[in-house]
Amino acid sequence: MTEQFAVWTENDAEQSARWGSTSNAPVPKRIVVADDTMKADDAYRLACEGTALLWRGDFQNARQLSKAVASRIDRKPRRASEDPAKAFHLHRQTQGRRAQILGMLLIPLDADLSIPLRRAPDAQVALTEAFGITGEPSVRSLRDILGAIGAHEWHRKGVFIEALDARVHPAFGVFSPVRGEYVDLVASAPLPSTESAFDIGTGTGVLAAVLAQRGVKAVTATDQDPGHCNALVATSRGLATAIR
Template identity: 60%
Template sequence: MTEQATIHWTENGEERSANWQSEAGTPPPKRVVIADDTTTADTAYRLACEGTAMLWRGDFQNARQLLQALARRADKPKKAAKASKVPKAKPTPTEAFHLHRQAQSQRARTLSMLLLPFDADHLVPLRRSPDVREACLEAYGEVDAPYVASMRELLGLIGAHEWRKKGVEIPALAERIHPYYGVFSPVRGEYIDLVAKAQLPAGALNLAFDIGTGTGVLAALLAQRGVKRVIATDTDPRALACASDNIHRLKAAAQVEVVEADLFPEGRAPLVVCNPPWVPARPNSPIERAVYDPDCQMLKGFIAGLADHLEPKGEGWLLLSDLAEHLGLRTRDQLLGWIDAAGLKVLGRLEVKPNHPKAADMTDPLHAARAAEVTSLWRLGIK
């Protein structure tokens, strides 16, 4: 158990404090001032950029509007620096990625400086505040004292709660998957479509493993394709709860067993499926762990352990985007080298171009890499 972080501020001449909540794991800000409906957007933006947090005491909806105003200022294009006689070199794809991540991190820090008070029952004691108890309970769990949290984080919790309620439509399943807060939502469906159309190897109708199941979407799809027994693994408690919930919603509990395991369960299977995080970079928050995999740890772990958990003529299906290759974060030769060193061979590969909006957004700093991206289902077998 980690000690509860505490935030401190001065209000009406009195020293005050409260528990600090942050799903991103950020420490409480050191400088806190009181803000209300009289605080202007320019003043708030200046304070936020200086690292001074503002604890809101005004109307909730006015705070929401203020946050939107801060976002507009943060997103406003910066004035171009005076032209130098020496032309500045265009950043490489890798440099562009790191600059983009740096800008995202700075933006998040700035917008997280607007804080809200919460009662111990997760109610926000401000005028015109919505009832956010259910959304906060799903993310924070039960609390025993009032606390302070970022308004930006609260809006993320509310959005996740709405996704959890209505679910994400999965055409390949003809059903909806309900993601929990902090569990990767299957909004990019191309990798699901690859699993839906790939030919099942011999024996796969009897048993398959789904490694890092997340919402359980691939385990559910394999069950729908007729696999009699699917063992779905994960280490994250939220993912385990989310996958179990979705499997029960889809009435697939008789076929799918959700278990806590670091990558592989015990034994071997004729089919082992894994959709690891696609980009080898350090996540800035726990919620980004489904996207960013430092030093390709999960990818390399899956490849290295596959032969020991695959039946002799079985197949390992690795679902992977090549975005990291276009960004210069990983090479194809590295991937093929890990596969070879693990005693595996490539049996074949299915490919699909992504159709998400960013792939066509020419204003995106990473557009060139996204436009060239391909998502693949690598069919791996034992040498």
């Protein structure tokens, strides 16, 4: 993949840094420098217009600004439809637009993935696990960075799955199985057969592990994301289940 660079003007000079995006979002066409003096209404307006904000202020204030912008997004009345398919499409459209706007708040990263902002967390380990060391300064959205930090904690602590009586340790980019209702459903629903089962889009592999534990002889789990497949292997080994 061709490397992309974010470009902006700061101190009357053109600056640039490597662009990174977990969701493969394009480089914002316009980037302006922002700090603690930026008001939420102005940030929201600029983000809606497609202007990204490169943060130079306090890291915790950036988090607060992001929350304030999110509240302004959520105030807008949502389009509704009685048709389930159209309602689902509108919901996805709204969520996509929300993510796009919130993704306009950018955080600079040094070459070692440290965050050169006041009151920034020491997140080098989490960011290295998620993004890998590039050896050069970069720019990412605050959402990406907070997601990587949160994923690191999920991976470190694990998520207890009652149906397995064990912890699953999801890696970055793999949905954490924090909603237990679907796990409980697979753990308790009558099985039409115990000869074979398929888990399509397996993620952490938790559902495949539940099926294997219930005595299904051949459980095949697939996912198009290599990172998810690695998580599946880790889950299978950790629980000593036979999943392929």
